[in-house]
Amino acid sequence: MSPIAKPRLLITRFAVDALRLAKLLDEQGTFALAQPLLAVQKSAEFADAMHIFAKKYDYIIAVSRNAVDYADRALAGKSWPIAIYLAVGKRTAEKLCTVTEQKVIIPHGQFDSEGLLALPCLALPQGKRVLIVRGVGGRELLAERLTARGAIIEYYQPYQRVVINLSAKLVVEQWQQQRINGAIVGSLELLERLTELLPSEESLWLKKMTIYAPSKRITDHAIRLGWSNVEVLPGMSDKQIVDYFK
Template identity: 45%
Template sequence: MLKFIKIMVKPRLLVTRFAPHAQQVAEKLNEQGIFSIAQPLLKIEEVEHPVSIFHKPYDIVIAISCNAVEYSDKQCKNTWPNARYFAVGKATQLLLTTKIDQSVFIPETDFSSEGLLALPMLQQLTNQTVLILRGVGGREFLRDQLILRGASVDYYESYQRVAIKLSRSTTAHKWQQQAINGAIISSIELLEQLIKITAYEDQRWLKSLTLFASSERILEYATNLGFQKTVLLASISNQELINYFTDEGSYDRD
């Protein structure tokens, strides 16, 4: 059973989200007296498709991220399919709602592929066609489970993640000089990149940080890599991150 204990050490945070979200969150947290450094580790590049698949009929469209919504909207030129729409998280739901002007369904609490698959509307999908909006690569778990439930599934991969070049010899040293004691992580890919750019001699320090994420899967992955202090957030949206650190404080799990 998980136990949450309020810690007395004031958070000094590394915000690893994509730009401009990292800068926005760090700026707001600093304004509230929570020291934060914006350090995007990956950048987004558009992937253009010569032929859009949005002209095909779909019963269900699932958006994995805000980037998937933004770049898909740019490429489909307001020709969104007449379908039922789903999103993995609250921020993606909000953005997609503004694009399609209709309801978007999300998991009740577990904002992940697993949470999405638990929704009653996605249990029986015989002869249903599903379009998943996402970036290049990633897990096949959602697609595989939808197929097992009877659906035919297509991807629309409108962007890709590209590593930002950072110095392995100096980057972690700068963070240590700033007394960073926590990091906000929004994906396993970002966590892997954080480890990759940290020199071997700084790995022990890195794994002493408290990791904050809104996914149990990310935190379990981190624990398996040697991180011992992890915190499950309700959401990774900008405002809820700010609310968490300014209103509730930070928590350590043991």
């Protein structure tokens, strides 16, 4: 990567993750400002864990680390059921392996729903019962494709994302004072929130930033929203991001 200007980054992840990554980037010489745009909290389905996990599933798929965290909290010390476990990404898989004490399968290289769907074990799931553990309102692609392949799908959604109320005027002033010229955005939802947050008169300044995202799906959407500078990150782990900006 050879950017015109040295990156000065906005980290839009959830609070703990944003602060940790910003510190790591700062330590290796890349300015980073933690600016969470969304928070997570229990959903109305949180209390349904015992009922959901009492059922028999062939496959249990965790879409995010938050999904694993909240599901494990909801189980309150009860064991996760025996099943074939899958996770979308490495960090989610590590957490899932810890709480279930079982092997977890992950995609090969492409850490998203498409990568998961390419796994041989999900090629012919005819008649298999699949539980997808995720946040409220996640992507439907995984369920739609597996249903088309004959799987029987259920969801458990123990958490939800909520908007953090921010003063657009104050955050814009802070970002401009810090000469922010790029934003790390891990989801379409965060990209939409970033777009909605700033007043229209600041949109031209905002769209001059470079959007760094873990998938072409997100960068393509950024282009549709008016950004011209986009880069696809090799992944969203702290190490992958820190190494990318070295």
